[in-house]
Amino acid sequence: MKKVLVVGASGATGKLLVADLLQRGLQVVAIVRPCSSLISVVENHANYCEIPASITELSEQQLLTHLSGCDTVFSCLGHNLTLKGIFGEPRRLVTDTIKKVSRVIESLAPATQLKIILMNTSGNSNRDIPENPPLSQKLVIAVLRVLLPPHVDNEQAADFLRINIGQNHSHIAWAAVRPDNLIDEVAVSAYTIHASPTKNAIFDSAPTSRINVANFMANLATNADLWATWKGKMPVIYNDV
Numbered sequence: 001m002k003k004v005l006v007v008g009a010s011g012a013t014g015k016l017l018v019a020d021l022l023q024r025g026l027q028v029v030a031i032v033r034p035c036s037s038l039i040s041v042v043e044n045h046a047n048y049c050e051i052p053a054s055i056t057e058l059s060e061q062q063l064l065t066h067l068s069g070c071d072t073v074f075s076c077l078g079h080n081l082t083l084k085g086i087f088g089e090p091r092r093l094v095t096d097t098i099k100k101v102s103r104v105i106e107s108l109a110p111a112t113q114l115k116i117i118l119m120n121t122s123g124n125s126n127r128d129i130p131e132n133p134p135l136s137q138k139l140v141i142a143v144l145r146v147l148l149p150p151h152v153d154n155e156q157a158a159d160f161l162r163i164n165i166g167q168n169h170s171h172i173a174w175a176a177v178r179p180d181n182l183i184d185e186v187a188v189s190a191y192t193i194h195a196s197p198t199k200n201a202i203f204d205s206a207p208t209s210r211i212n213v214a215n216f217m218a219n220l221a222t223n224a225d226l227w228a229t230w231k232g233k234m235p236v237i238y239n240d241v
Contacts, residue, residue, distance in 0.1 A: 001047070003027040004072040004221060007055050007097060010036035012184070013119060014076035016214035022047055024222055029066050031055055055097050056090050064104045072115040072221040073101050075157075078150070094118075094157040102165060105172050113173040115227070116161065117217050122180040123201040124155050126234040128162055131196045140202045158234060167232045175227075176234040177217055183239075185209035190240035191216065197236050206238040213237060 004021060008014045009030035015038055021028050027047045032038060034052045042048045051058075051066060055077070058066075067073065077094045090096060098118065105114050123141060125131045133141070144151040161174045180201060191212040199206045216237055219226050 001025065001027050002071055002222070003029065003069045004074065005067055005070045006030045006074045006076065007101070008075055008077035008119075009050075010038060011076050011078060013182070013210040013213055014074075015041060016211050017074060017076060017217055018042060018048070020211075020214050020218040021221075024218060026222075029070065031058070031066070055100075056093065060100060060104050060107070063100065064107060067101070067104055067108065067114075070114065071110075071112075072117060073105075074217055074221070075101075075116070075118045076217075078119075092153050092156065094153045095160060098157045098160055102160075102172060108171070110171055113169070113171060115221060116165075116172060116174040117220055118157060118161065118174065118176045119213065119217065120158050120176040120178050120234065121151075121154050121201075122178045122197045122199070122205070122236050123151065124158055124178065124234075126162075126176075126178075126196065127159075128234075129196065133197070134200045134203075137200050137202045173227075173231050175220055175230045175232070177213060177220075178234055178236045179208035179210075179213045180236070180238055181205035181207050182213070183207045183209050185211055188212055188215045192238050192240050193230075194236045194238070195233065199238070207241065208237050208239055212239060 004026055006014060006018055009018050010032035018028055018030050022042055022045050029049045031051045077097055158176045165172050165174055188211050
């Protein structure tokens with residue numbers, strides 16, 4: 001049975017991802033915020049293991065124990081949309097977590113590459129390929145880099161995977177999923193995947209349901225052909241409307 005680790009599992013997208021993975025018969029280890037248990041949500045599923053802890057406070061040795069036997073790590077981490085969440089510590093929550101996870105994977109030295117699937121944002125450009133966002137978007141993003149630490153965190157997390165892990169790492173492969181304007185829907189619907197954004201992420205954003213993001217991330221982990229298509233890339237997802 002495949003075993004996977006989900007960090008940020010108690011978030012709005014994370015809990016949907018956990019449910020999707022369990023439905024596929026995977027063994028899921030979920031790191032959730034203390035006092036944010038999903039046990040009642042997943043109905044005490046036999047394949048579900050919950051770790052109530054802040055990812056920033058887990059030691060690398062503890063994380064190694066939870067990662068042992070996994071073939072995929074999902075990050076659905078994000079900053080709470082409060083003053084403390086946006087401007088308080090940890091300002092590099094996503095980046096520091098991706099770096100920590102990568103160090104632990106390297107220490108495990110798995111025989112086959114372990115996947116990291118990161119939920120990112122369409123407002124972050126993939127600088128591995130020619131992407132030329134509209135000038136209006138570039139200007140706003142430049143301001144966000146100065147004013148909103150979470151945006152920089154998302155950029156740096158993806159950049160770490162692009163630059164430091166790269167395309168030919170011995171033990172790690174990765175993909176960074178870029179949803180656009182996140183919305184809530186109750187069921188998976190049709191969606192499209194693109195190599196680069198087709199919309200202005202600031203002034204012409206398109207809806208992307210969280211449950212579709214969770215579905216695509218789960219598909220990446222379980223569909224070998226899909227993974228081969230998007231490995232080492234930053235796919236953009238939109239609802240097909």
